[in-house]
Amino acid sequence: MPELPFPDPELTDGVVTLRAWRPSDHAQRFAGFSDPLCQRFSWGSSEPFTEQHQLSWAGEEEEAARKRGEAIGLAIVDTSDRGRVWGGASIYDFTVAEGRARVGYWLAGHARGRGNATRTVGLLVRWAFTELAVARLELTCGPDNRASQRVAERSGFTREGLLRAHLPFKGGRRDSVLFSLLPTDPASR
Ligand SMILES: CC(C)(COP(=O)(O)OP(=O)(O)OC[C@H]1O[C@@H](n2cnc3c(N)ncnc32)[C@H](O)[C@@H]1OP(=O)(O)O)[C@@H](O)C(=O)NCCC(=O)NCCS
16 A cells, blocks of 8 residues: 655645644644543543653654555644644545545644634645545544534534444543545535
C-alpha cells in the first residue's frame, strides 16, 4: 500500500493550518494531549499517558503507519504563528482498496470553544476527498462525547447509529457513535 503523502502545500483556511509535526512541537503536543478532556475521550489505554508514550508514537509508530498507508497525523496550528500548536488531527484506519477512512482530532484547552475543530474537519474532508480519493469518511466518538458529536454535526456528517462494544477502551470496551460523510453530501461541496 503506498505511503500517505503530507499535504503540499499545507492545509489552511486562514485561521487553522494543518502541517506535519515537528520535533520542536513535543512539549506543546504533550501538554495539550495531557489535558483531562483529551485523556477522557482520546486516550484509550488503561495506563496513564506519559511522555514516553508520546515519544514512541511520534518518534516511530506514527511515521510507520503513514508509510504503510494506514494513517497520517498532522499538527493543528495557529495560521498566524505556525509554531503555536492548537491540537492534533488525523486520517486513520485508511483502507485504500475500499476507499474508506476515519477522521480524528483533539484540541488543547486554550484552543477550544471557537470552531477550530470544525475548521480542522473541513480541511481534512476536502483533502481526503480530492487528494486521497476517499469515497467514505467516518467519524466515531464516545456516546458521552457531546462536543465531538457537535463537531460532526456542524461539519455536515450524518449520524448512522451506535457501534456496540466498538473499541478496547481503558481496560474494557466502549460503544461508539458512528457518523459518515460522502463526497456527494452537500457539506462536501
Ligand atoms: C472535541 C473537541 C475537539 C471540540 O472542540 P471545539 O471545537 O473547541 O468545540 P467547542 O468547544 O466549540 O464545542 C463544539 C460544540 O460542542 C458543544 N460542547 C462543548 N462542550 C460540551 C459539553 N461538555 N457538553 C455538551 N456540549 C458541549 C459546544 O456548545 C458546541 O456546540 P455548538 O456547535 O452548538 O455551539 C474538544 O472538545 C476536545 O479536544 N475534546 C477532547 C478530545 C476529543 O474528544 N476528541 C474527539 C474524539 S472523537
